[in-house]
Amino acid sequence: MKIRFLSLALSLAAAPLFAQQTPQSIADAELPSLLTIYKDLHTHPELSTHEERSAAIVAKELKAAGCEVTERVGKYDKPSLTCFGVIGVMKNGDGPVVAVRTDLDALPVHEETGLPYASTVTTKNDAGQDVSVMHACGHDIHMSTFIGTARALGKLKDKWHGTVIFIGQPAEETVGGARALLKDGLYTRWPKPNYVLGLHDDAEFPAGQLTVTEGYVYANVDSVDVTVKGMGGHGAYPHKTKDPIVLSAEIINGWQTIASRETNPHDDVVVTVGSIHGGTKHNIIPDEVKMQLTVRTYKKEVRDVVLAAIERIAKGCATAAGLPPDKMPEVKVRQDEFTPATYNNPELTKRVTAALKAAIGADNVVPKDPTMGGEDFSEYSLPDHSIPAMMFSVGAVDPAKVAESKKPGALPLPSLHSSKFAPVPEPTIRTGIIGMTSAVLDLMKR
Ligand SMILES: [Zn+2]
Ligand SMILES: [Zn+2]
Numbered sequence: 001m002k003i004r005f006l007s008l009a010l011s012l013a014a015a016p017l018f019a020q021q022t023p024q025s026i027a028d029a030e031l032p033s034l035l036t037i038y039k040d041l042h043t044h045p046e047l048s049t050h051e052e053r054s055a056a057i058v059a060k061e062l063k064a065a066g067c068e069v070t071e072r073v074g075k076y077d078k079p080s081l082t083c084f085g086v087i088g089v090m091k092n093g094d095g096p097v098v099a100v101r102t103d104l105d106a107l108p109v110h111e112e113t114g115l116p117y118a119s120t121v122t123t124k125n126d127a128g129q130d131v132s133v134m135h136a137c138g139h140d141i142h143m144s145t146f147i148g149t150a151r152a153l154g155k156l157k158d159k160w161h162g163t164v165i166f167i168g169q170p171a172e173e174t175v176g177g178a179r180a181l182l183k184d185g186l187y188t189r190w191p192k193p194n195y196v197l198g199l200h201d202d203a204e205f206p207a208g209q210l211t212v213t214e215g216y217v218y219a220n221v222d223s224v225d226v227t228v229k230g231m232g233g234h235g236a237y238p239h240k241t242k243d244p245i246v247l248s249a250e251i252i253n254g255w256q257t258i259a260s261r262e263t264n265p266h267d268d269v270v271v272t273v274g275s276i277h278g279g280t281k282h283n284i285i286p287d288e289v290k291m292q293l294t295v296r297t298y299k300k301e302v303r304d305v306v307l308a309a310i311e312r313i314a315k316g317c318a319t320a321a322g323l324p325p326d327k328m329p330e331v332k333v334r335q336d337e338f339t340p341a342t343y344n345n346p347e348l349t350k351r352v353t354a355a356l357k358a359a360i361g362a363d364n365v366v367p368k369d370p371t372m373g374g375e376d377f378s379e380y381s382l383p384d385h386s387i388p389a390m391m392f393s394v395g396a397v398d399p400a401k402v403a404e405s406k407k408p409g410a411l412p413l414p415s416l417h418s419s420k421f422a423p424v425p426e427p428t429i430r431t432g433i434i435g436m437t438s439a440v441l442d443l444m445k446r
Contacts (some may be wrong), residue, residue: 005391010317023437026152027430034144034433037061038425039117041140045106045133047123048174049076054104055084056144058168062088065150067166068080072077074170074180077336078096083180086168088189095162098297098443100436101377102139103172109134113422136417137173138201138396141425145199145394145432151281153439160444163191167380175221175339178379180202195348195443197382198391199436202368203416205395205425206402210356210435211368212392214349218342219296221374225313226251226291227330228278229323235283247321248289251329252276254313255293264308269306270296270372296372298341307333342378345388352390352439359438360431368393392439396423 036055036057042052046054055071063069067088074083074225084104108125111118121133150166166255167186171177187193205211228251231243252273261271277291289368295305295310314329356365381389405413 004016008111016052018061018232020435021155023152023156023434023441026155026437027148027433030148030151031426031430034148034233034429035425037147038144038429041143042135043117043119045119045121045135045140046104047108047125047131047133048105048171048177049081049083050123050205051084051104051170054143054168055086055168058102058104058147059088059253060084061147061149062086062166064114066090066154067145067150073184073186073189074177075184076171076176076180082179083184084170085177085181085352086166087186088150088166088168089190090150090166091162092157092163093161095160096195096444097163097165097191097193098440099165099167099196099380100146100149100440101167101169101196101198101380102142103177104143104168104170105139105177106133106135107137107417107421108132109136111136115422120351129291134419135374136419136421138416138421138423139172141201141396141423141428141432142199143168144425144429145436148429148433149436149440152433153440156437156441159446160441161446162444163254164440164444165190165193172376175337175374175376178376182379193387196387196389197352197436197439198377198380198389199432200375200391200393201396201428202393202412203397203421203423204402205366205368205393206397206399207424208393208399208431209364210360210392210397210431211366212344212353212356213350214346214367214368215370216298216346217344217376217391218375219308219372220299220341221271221304221339222295222307223337224293224295224307224310225334226310228289228291228314228318229327229329230289231327232285234289235285238285241285241286241321242321242395243285244289245286246277247317248278248291250312250321251317254317257308258306258309263302263305267302268296268298268372269302270294271306271310288324289353296374298370339374339376340378340383342391343381344390345381345383345385348388348390351442352392355438355442356392356435359434392435394428394435396428398424413420419434
C-alpha cells in the first residue's frame with residue numbers, strides 16, 4: 001500500500017516534468033555531458049578514412065540513446081581500407097523515414113588555437129609523411145550535435161512517429177565517405193529515407209544563429225589534370241622548340257574566358273589552376289608542363305559546357321602554337337574525385353526553415369549565400385535529387401568577434417580549415433541540437 005502510494009506520488013510528480021520536455025530543455029540538460037564528449041573528440045581528431053575512435057564513440061552514444069547500431073559500414077573503392085561508417089536506427093512505429101548525417105573526420109592541420117583542449121595529435125598520412133591533425137572544420141561540433149539530437153529524439157518519442165536513420169559518415173574531407181556508405185547498401189539494407197538532413201558549422205556567423213540556403217548551396221567539384229606537351233630544347237634557341245610554358249600561359253588565360261564569355265553570367269563558374277609544374281633549369285625549354293585544376297559549377301549542363309571548353313581551348317591553343325596532332329594536350333577529368341553539387345530541396349528548405357524559426361526565433365535564422373565549396377552530403381539525395389535533402393549551418397563564432405570583424409580595417413575571422421578556427425562549443429552545440437531536433441520533429445510529427 002505504502003509502495004503503491006509512493007509510486008503514484010512519483011508518477012504524478014514525474015508526469016508534468018516529462019510533458020514539459022522540449023528540444024530546448026533536453027539540450028540544456030545534456031549540454032554538460034556533450035561538452036565533455038566534444039572536448040574529447042576535439043583533442044583526439046582522426047584523418048579521413050582513419051576515424052576508428054570517433055566512430056566507436058558515436059556508435060556507443062547512439063546505442064545509449066536507443067538506436068540499433070551497425071558499425072564499419074561502407075565500401076571504399078580501395079578494398080584495403082576499412083570504412084568506419086556508423087548507422088543507427090531509431091524506430092518509433094509507422095511513419096516517415098528521416099536520415100540525419102554527421103561527418104567524423106578531421107584535417108592534416110597543426111592546431112594553433114591555444115585552447116586548453118587543443119589537439120597535439122600527429123600521425124602519418126597515407127603518403128607516409130608526418131602530419132598534425134586537427135578538427136579544423138568542426139566535425140567534432142557536428143558529432144556532438146548529432147549525439148545530442150539522438151538523445152533528444154529518444155526522449156521525445158511521444159512527439160514523433162516513424163524511423164530516424166542516424167548516419168555517421170567517414171571521409172568527408174577527402175570525399176568518398178557518402179559514396180562508400182551508399183555502395184554498401186545504405187538505402188537497401190536500411191529503410192530509404194523520405195528526407196535527409198545535415199548540418200555544418202559556420203566560421204562567419206555568430207553562435208546562437210542558424211543559416212539556411214535554398215536551392216544550390218555547394219558546388220559540383222571536378223579535379224582536372226592537364227599535361228601540355230611541347231618540344232623542348234635550349235632556352236637560347238626558342239625558334240627550334242615548341243615552348244609548353246608559353247603555351248600553358250596562353251591556355252590558362254584562355255580558360256578565364258569560359259566564365260566571362262561562354263557561360264551565362266547568371267551561372268556560377270570557377271576555373272582555378274591550383275598547380276603548375278614544368279621545367280628544371282633557367283636555360284632549358286622543357287618537353288611538357290603539368291597542371292591541376294579545380295572546376296566549380298552548380299548545374300549539370302553548365303558543368304558539361306565548362307569541362308568541354310577546358311579541353312577545346314587547350315587543344316585549340318596547341319594547334320595555334322603549331323603542335324602536331326600527336327602533341328595535343330592531355331585533359332583528364334578525374335571522375336573518381338567528382339563531388340556533385342549540394343541542392344537544398346526548396347520545398348523541404350521552406351518547411352525546415354519555418355520549424356527552425358519557431359524553435360530559436362525568426363531573427364536567429366538567417367539566409368546565407370551559396371558557396372562554391374564542395375560537400376559530399378550531396379550524394380544522399382542521389383544524382384536525380386529524388387530524395388529531398390537539406391543542409392543548414394550553425395553559427396560557431398563568439399558574437400563579439402563577429403561584430404569586431406565587421407569594423408573597418410579589421411582582420412578577417414579564421415575560416416574553416418584554419419589552424420586558428422576555434423568554435424565556441426556551448427551555444428553552438430546547443431543551437432545545433434535544438435535546430436536539428438526541431439527539424440526532424442516537424443518532418444515526423446504525430
Ligand atoms: Zn572541411
Ligand atoms: Zn566540414
